[in-house]
Amino acid sequence: MDAMSEEEFFDAGFLDKLRAMFLRLRKRKQLRRRGIQRSPSAGLTREFKDYRHYVRQDDYRSIDWRLYARLERMFVRLYEEVQEFHVHVIVDASASMAQPFGEKRRNALRLAVALSYLGLVSGHRVSLYAMRDRITGLLPAQKGQGNIQRMVEALRNLEFDGATRLRQGLASFRPGRQRYGVIFVLSDLIGQNPDLVDDAVRNMGGWPGESHLIHIFHPWEQSPELEGEVELVDVETGEGRKMWLTRQDLQRYTDSFNAYLRVAERACLSRQVDYLAWRTDGPFDEFFLELLGRGSVLAGKA
Amino acid sequence: MQLLFPQFLWLALLGIIPVALYFFKRRSRSVAVSTLVFFRWLAEEHQDSAWLRRLKRWISFALTMLLFLVPVFLLARLSRSPFDGGVRNVVILLDRSASMAATDAAGTTRFEAARQLIRSRLQALPDQVGVALVAYDSRPHVIEARGTQRRALLAALDALQADPVVGDATAALETARTLARLETPAEIWHVSDRPAPAKPSDAGDDQVGLVPLSVALPDATNVGFTAFQVRKEPMQTARYTAFVQVAANRAASGPVEGRISGQLGDAPLAPRSFQLEPGAVQGLELPLTGVKGQVLKLVLEVPGDALAVDNTLLTTLPDPRPVVAVRVGRKEQVDPYAHLALQSLVEDGELRIWSVQPENWPVADVDVAIFDNWLPEKWPDDLPVVVLNPPGSSGPVRARSLGTAGLPHREIQEVVPGHPVLFRVSSSRVALTQSCVVEPTGPLQPLWSADGEPLLLAGTVKGQRLVVMAFSPRQSERFPMTASFPLLMGNAIYWCAEGRRQEESTGVGNGRTGGLVEVSGGQLRWTTVRGGELTREVESLDGGVAELRRSGVWEDASGKRGTAHLLSREESDVAAAQADGAPGTPVPDSALSLSQMTLTLIALLLGVLVLESLLFHRYALY
Numbered sequence: 017m018d019a020m021s022e023e024e025f026f027d028a029g030f031l032d033k034l035r036a037m038f039l040r041l042r043k044r045k046q047l048r049r050r051g052i053q054r055s056p057s058a059g060l061t062r063e064f065k066d067y068r069h070y071v072r073q074d075d076y077r078s079i080d081w082r083l084y085a086r087l088e089r090m091f092v093r094l095y096e097e098v099q100e101f102h103v104h105v106i107v108d109a110s111a112s113m114a115q116p117f118g119e120k121r122r123n124a125l126r127l128a129v130a131l132s133y134l135g136l137v138s139g140h141r142v143s144l145y146a147m148r149d150r151i152t153g154l155l156p157a158q159k160g161q162g163n164i165q166r167m168v169e170a171l172r173n174l175e176f177d178g179a180t181r182l183r184q185g186l187a188s189f190r191p192g193r194q195r196y197g198v199i200f201v202l203s204d205l206i207g208q209n210p211d212l213v214d215d216a217v218r219n220m221g222g223w224p225g226e227s228h229l230i231h232i233f234h235p236w237e238q239s240p241e242l243e244g245e246v247e248l249v250d251v252e253t254g255e256g257r258k259m260w261l262t263r264q265d266l267q268r269y270t271d272s273f274n275a276y277l278r279v280a281e282r283a284c285l286s287r288q289v290d291y292l293a294w295r296t297d298g299p300f301d302e303f304f305l306e307l308l309g310r311g312s313v314l315a316g317k318a
Numbered sequence: 319m320q321l322l323f324p325q326f327l328w329l330a331l332l333g334i335i336p337v338a339l340y341f342f343k344r345r346s347r348s349v350a351v352s353t354l355v356f357f358r359w360l361a362e363e364h365q366d367s368a369w370l371r372r373l374k375r376w377i378s379f380a381l382t383m384l385l386f387l388v389p390v391f392l393l394a395r396l397s398r399s400p401f402d403g404g405v406r407n408v409v410i411l412l413d414r415s416a417s418m419a420a421t422d423a424a425g426t427t428r429f430e431a432a433r434q435l436i437r438s439r440l441q442a443l444p445d446q447v448g449v450a451l452v453a454y455d456s457r458p459h460v461i462e463a464r465g466t467q468r469r470a471l472l473a474a475l476d477a478l479q480a481d482p483v484v485g486d487a488t489a490a491l492e493t494a495r496t497l498a499r500l501e502t503p504a505e506i507w508h509v510s511d512r513p514a515p516a517k518p519s520d521a522g523d524d525q526v527g528l529v530p531l532s533v534a535l536p537d538a539t540n541v542g543f544t545a546f547q548v549r550k551e552p553m554q555t556a557r558y559t560a561f562v563q564v565a566a567n568r569a570a571s572g573p574v575e576g577r578i579s580g581q582l583g584d585a586p587l588a589p590r591s592f593q594l595e596p597g598a599v600q601g602l603e604l605p606l607t608g609v610k611g612q613v614l615k616l617v618l619e620v621p622g623d624a625l626a627v628d629n630t631l632l633t634t635l636p637d638p639r640p641v642v643a644v645r646v647g648r649k650e651q652v653d654p655y656a657h658l659a660l661q662s663l664v665e666d667g668e669l670r671i672w673s674v675q676p677e678n679w680p681v682a683d684v685d686v687a688i689f690d691n692w693l694p695e696k697w698p699d700d701l702p703v704v705v706l707n708p709p710g711s712s713g714p715v716r717a718r719s720l721g722t723a724g725l726p727h728r729e730i731q732e733v734v735p736g737h738p739v740l741f742r743v744s745s746s747r748v749a750l751t752q753s754c755v756v757e758p759t760g761p762l763q764p765l766w767s768a769d770g771e772p773l774l775l776a777g778t779v780k781g782q783r784l785v786v787m788a789f790s791p792r793q794s795e796r797f798p799m800t801a802s803f804p805l806l807m808g809n810a811i812y813w814c815a816e817g818r819r820q821e822e823s824t825g826v827g828n829g830r831t832g833g834l835v836e837v838s839g840g841q842l843r844w845t846t847v848r849g850g851e852l853t854r855e856v857e858s859l860d861g862g863v864a865e866l867r868r869s870g871v872w873e874d875a876s877g878k879r880g881t882a883h884l885l886s887r888e889e890s891d892v893a894a895a896q897a898d899g900a901p902g903t904p905v906p907d908s909a910l911s912l913s914q915m916t917l918t919l920i921a922l923l924l925g926v927l928v929l930e931s932l933l934f935h936r937y938a939l940y
Contacts (some may be wrong), residue, residue, distance in 0.1 A: 112352040206353040237352055246347050250354045257354055265360055272356050 103135035108203035109146040110180035115251040117234035119296035179252040182207035197225030221287030326393040413510035415485025420624040429480040454490030455483035456832035482627040483832035542628025542890030558606040568597035569894035576620035610637035647690030655791035655798030685815040702814035716757035724751040727768035751793035785810040839875020846870030
């Protein structure tokens with residue numbers, strides 16, 4: 017699958033929109049919930065917090081010798097410990113994300129860029145992954161706002177092909193336990209067997225940190241505009257199937273698709289995985305704000 | 319079974335298309351989808367085993383082929399035929415006699431209905447079938463010889479109309495059979511409001527089918543003039559009598575009331591009412607006062623009358639020249655009372671009697687011959703004759719004399735009371751002496767008889783009228799002295815001379831439509847009645863003989879005049895369609911079976927479409 021041009025999903029206008037969005041996020045009271053990401057314990061960061069008397073179990077390297085020279089009493093410096101998250105952005109890179117509706121790829125990439133940007137700006141580590149039959153990393157974990165261009169480049173070069181094995185792919189992912197993880201899975205949840213979505217989400221429930229499943233689908237996939245005799249071709253497997261579709265058939269199709277959405281949502285809720293369905297015809301801003309407004313720790317320091 | 323349009327079978331080659339599509343795996347519109355999962359769920363209820371899918375595909379293929387082939391057979395007109403090889407020749411035998419002008423409640427004539435029927439049947443006929451059109455009234459007319467040009471035939475059909483002429487289907491049917499035998503198998507479509515005449519035995523008719531197509535009215539009431547004559551009253555000035563006969567059709571639903579109104583010149587006549595049972599006939603006398611040459615118009619007014627052409631009579635009052643009768647007999651044997659009676663008639667000036675001896679016979683330029691106690695050896699075939707007391711046999715008269723004494727009869731029986739010879743002649747208290755025995759053979763009809771012996775006979779022999787009186791006036795008691803005897807003599811002479819007098823003396827002959835007359839000048843001027851008003855029309859003629867095809871008074875360039883009227887009991891007896899199938903019931907034939915076959919094919923086509931819709935649309939095959 018051809019890589020996407022940068023202008024297609026990451027133009028200047030989009031960046032401006034992201035910046036404006038983060039400014040709005042800072043002002044949002046509900047997103048300023050301190051304590052979620054700041055630890056009450058003292059750590060070894062550069063942010064000075066306080067002094068306290070030295071006790072025997074303390075590390076002697078933390079004694080402030082300059083203060084001892086003045087006061088002849090040993091004090092240790094306390095630094096504020098800032099929790100550093102590891103943001104995992106997993107993008108479904110199967111062929112169904114790019115064909116026949118490129119809007120799914122565009123939206124997934126834009127959302128991945130936005131989440132990465134948010135993570136980098138917030139000082140978190142951000143990792144990008146591609147999910148096909150298994151999840152593979154696109155880049156080593158990045159930190160710092162200056163790496164956004166590398167991430168954009170990596171996403172732009174991401175090729176969408178092959179079939180998705182949702183259950184195997186999610187089962188193969190093992191996020192590290194060193195840092196609190198915020199995991200976003202951007203997928204159309206189209207695999208070889210949608211009945212296994214429950215098993216796939218069960219794997220997400222076992223991940224450390226908070227997990228978000230972003231279900232991206234095209235309006236046509238929900239209400240296809242077909243009638244008569246057609247030969248349907250699966251873009252992932254290449255399998256063809258002739259059908260004669262009537263309006264009643266299409267209505268039954270829509271009902272089945274909506275039922276599938278409900279099954280996926282129920283499976284996520286039962287595993288404490290945040291589920292959000294996104295129709296590609298919906299505006300990006302509103303969706304992104306809604307995503308962050310659903311209680312993500314990622315939104316706390318923005 | 320046959321194909322009426324086999325050339326359409328070429329369209330069956332279009333069946334190659336579905337065959338090719340079937341074998342070359344018809345490619346449907348390809349649509350890329352993200353996943354087939356949901357569509358697979360959709361089709362789960364239609365998932366069948368492989369053999370069932372193959373069976374369905376075969377059914378689908380067969381239905382597709384049927385969808386191609388059924389319309390092809392529809393276009394090719396698959397039909398059943400009474401003949402193995404199909405009909406190759408059709409002769410349309412169209413009745414255009416007067417009764418075909420009968421109208422229904424909507425004003426549609428039977429002839430128009432016949433025209434529509436023929437058009438509809440021609441549309442169902444294959445183009446290669448030759449069609450001839452024969453119209454008939456009193457004579458058959460081949461309007462269109464056998465051909466395949468429907469347009470010319472339809473144009474000729476449109477130009478036809480019903481004429482006020484008596485129809486004769488028998489001769490026309492023979493003509494149609496002759497045309498039909500030119501190429502067999504053939505059909506004769508007899509389109510009429512009457513049943514077809516009985517089919518004569520003919521070995522060659524095995525290949526010629528007769529298809530009666532009735533256009534009779536479902537119910538009809540009609541009264542028409544069936545006889546008509548205007549006579550001048552003997553020995554009276556400006557007095558005429560119109561004799562008319564009206565008849566009701568047998569299919570009338572009940573007694574019919576009507577009236578006869580008229581106009582003589584500009585003066586209206588007193589109307590005469592009548593009532594007729596269905597099928598009944600009634601004679602009426604209408605006294606008239608007028609002068610010769612005045613136009614007499616009589617109109618029959620009956621509510622709900624179906625046929626108009628028999629409701630009007632138009633003529634002029636005649637100006638009869640004297641009837642010239644020659645009395646042939648030996649002078650010593652002439653009956654004196656008969657002589658006196660004839661002299662009394664001569665005095666009025668309307669009758670001239672010439673007396674000649676048998677040696678001077680035959681005599682030219684006479685209207686009637688009176689053989690008084692004498693008979694010629696060679697019977698005159700061109701002259702009406704009144705025979706008084708025949709002494710023997712000659713020509714149509716078979717008699718034997720009883721001698722001089724004779725056989726007296728004190729009373730007589732009137733056998734035919736209404737005969738014109740007995741007009742106003744009293745038959746009661748009449749004593750006669752029979753002078754000879756006459757054998758009532760052939761056309762002679764006894765009018766008077768006594769003790770079983772005919773005394774007075776009348777009839778028409780070879781077109782000439784004959785009256786035989788088998789009694790001797792001079793030997794009969796009182797009868798020659800009464801007024802009845804000269805009346806009887808006068809009636810006999812006038813009745814015998816009737817036709818010759820009308821046609822030759824005044825130039826006005828009461829003819830019937832359909833007859834032929836010799837005319838001069840190349841045209842006929844007609845005076846007819848249209849819409850109740852007198853109308854004058856000119857008919858151009860090609861030769862010197864005209865066929866009278868209108869109802870009214872005609873006159874040629876030389877002043878020769880005549881009348882023509884329908885005056886047909888048969889045509890006025892308008893038939894109605896009957897449930898028992900006699901005249902009005904359509905007869906099933908090959909054309910009907912054709913339409914049934916077409917309907918069957920259409921039903922099959924619709925069935926295939928419905929089945930295909932169920933299989934392809936409601937229950938997806940793939």
